[in-house]
Amino acid sequence: MDPILVAVITLGLIVLFLGAGVWVFAGLLLVSCSSLYFLLDMDPMRIGRIMATLVIRSATSAEVAAIPLFVWMGELLLRTDVSRRMFEGLSPIVHHLPGRLFHTNVLGSALFAAICGSSAATTATVGKITAHELDRRGYNRSLNYGSLAGAGSFGLLIPPSVVLIVYGVLAEVSISRLFLAGVVPGLLIAGMFSAYIGLRCIVDKSLAPSDGVPSATSDILRGVQLLLPVLALVLMVLGSIYSGLATPSEAGAVGVGATLLLTLVTRQLSWKVIRDSLSAAVHTSCMIVAILITASFLSTAMAYLHVPQQVASYIAHLELSPYELIAVLAVFFIVLGMFLEGISITVMSLPITLPLITAAGFDPIWFGIFLVVMTELAQITPPVGFNLFILQNLTTVSILRVAVYAAPFFMLMCLAAAILTIWPDIVLWLPSFL
Structure with missing residues (x-):
């Protein structure tokens, strides 16, 4: 059968299964098995052996071990007062900027993203304080909620990012270099958000009402003091990686240990917090790893069917320029983002898109960041936008x-x-130093 037709059928089956409400990992598994069985007439026992090999390889991967650790770290912080501390710490610092407390959405999300790696946890943690507090103080609702929805997606890009770990595993590129590659783009987008907020509030000062007495130096120093535990967590996690003391997986363990110590020192650690955070972390991690394994299975099935090579050859015959290819893929990712979340987009599209990108001369590290920016858009596009x-x-x-x-x-x-x-x-400047 024509590989292009196989690719279309495969994508159609995935959309059909997901549209019917089938779990993502189950849909990918069904599509992979049926493709190998019906299109290649492969023996079921051989299909099972391929699947078993992928499960073992994923279960023994040190990179995959980082996922539950960073997820648990985020779940622990979600159940502490870290969001209140960030808000109270940032408030006097941003008081003199145009837009004032609107910037706590952007800076708070960037800070929390640098310690948890999850978009959902970032939005929920920062939003549970700023969404209502800015409303109460009379700040413009549309700019408040819009900036929070957009900035909450930083958890996918600013390291340590779970999506970047998934991409690194599937694309077989350095996760440490991916983490470095996400720093400058993350700061760039945060700066663009803050600049937009500032310009809007300069044009229309009613969007951000005055909060009264300007912040004194003592207030700013107290704000920095409140932010110190969060900054310490960021330095411990990322510092342990780039100092060479820990791998990304070991840095996850460092982060969990430091978070447990922080919750203990601030007297917020209890058996209920441990039980609830572990339960949520196990649920989320199992979902991510199950999708990761079945996505690897789908990638293997597509390789047996020669789909990536043939699709790459077909697109090559279209003679698209590199920029035209990126534009086509961007539209493709935006459409996918209307129905899927970030990890699903990454694992489903990578078997076909990565060969195209490398053939066009793009760096896989760069493409990882570009793909994550596209999945960030998926967090704020209806009807399925998690943020x-x-x-x-x-x-x-x-x-x-x-x-x-x-x-x-x-x-x-x-x-x-x-x-x-x-x-x-x-994107590539910082990783070039590693």
Whole structure:
């Protein structure tokens, strides 16, 4: 059968299964098995042996071991007062900026993303304080919720990122280099968000009402003091990796240990916190690893069917320029993002897109960051945008309305993706030192 037709059928089956409500990992498994059995007439025993090999390889991977550790770290922090500490610490620091407390959404999300690696946890942790506090103080609701939805996606890009770990495992590239590659783009997007907020508030000062007495130096120093535990966690996790003292997996263990110590010192550690955070971390980690294994299985099945090579050859015959290829893939990822979350987009698309990208001369490290920026967009696109769901639960505002509020930040991330494509050294500069 024509591999292009196989690719279309495979994608159609995946959409059909997911549209029917089948779990992502189950849908990928069904598509992989049926493709090998019906299209290649492969013996079921051989299919089972291939699957068993992938399960063992994933279960013994040191990189995959980092996922539950960073997830548990985020779940622990979600159950502490770290969001209140960040808000109170950042408030006097951003007081003199145009937009004032709106910047706590951006800076708070960037800080929390640097210690947990999860978009959902970042949005929920920062939002449970800022969403209601800024409303109470009379800040513009659309800019408040929109900036929170957009900035909450930083958890996918700013290291340590779970999606970058998944990409590194599947693409077989250095996770440490991927983490470094995400730093400058993450700061760039955060800076673009803050600049947009500042310009909006300069044009219309009613968006961010005055909070009264300007912050004194003592208030700023007290704010820095409140932020010290969070900054210490960031330095311990990332510092342990880039000092050479720990691998990404070992850094996850360092982060969990430091987080447990922080919750103990602040008298927030209890058996209930440990039980609830472990339960949530196990649930999330099992989901991620199951998707990772079945995605590897799908990639293997596609390789047996020669789909990636034939699709790459077909697109090569279209004679698209590298920029035209990136534009086509960007639209493809945005459409996928309307129905899937970040990890699913990554694992489903990578078997076909990565060969195309490498054939076009793009660096796999750069493509990892570009792909994550595209999956960030998926967090704020209806009907399936995880950050939109979280904000709906926090604020009772409808998903479509939150999506409208987030639209300017969606456009800013699209602009950031274009900037990273035109100037790839923004991504590759830091990893070049490793």
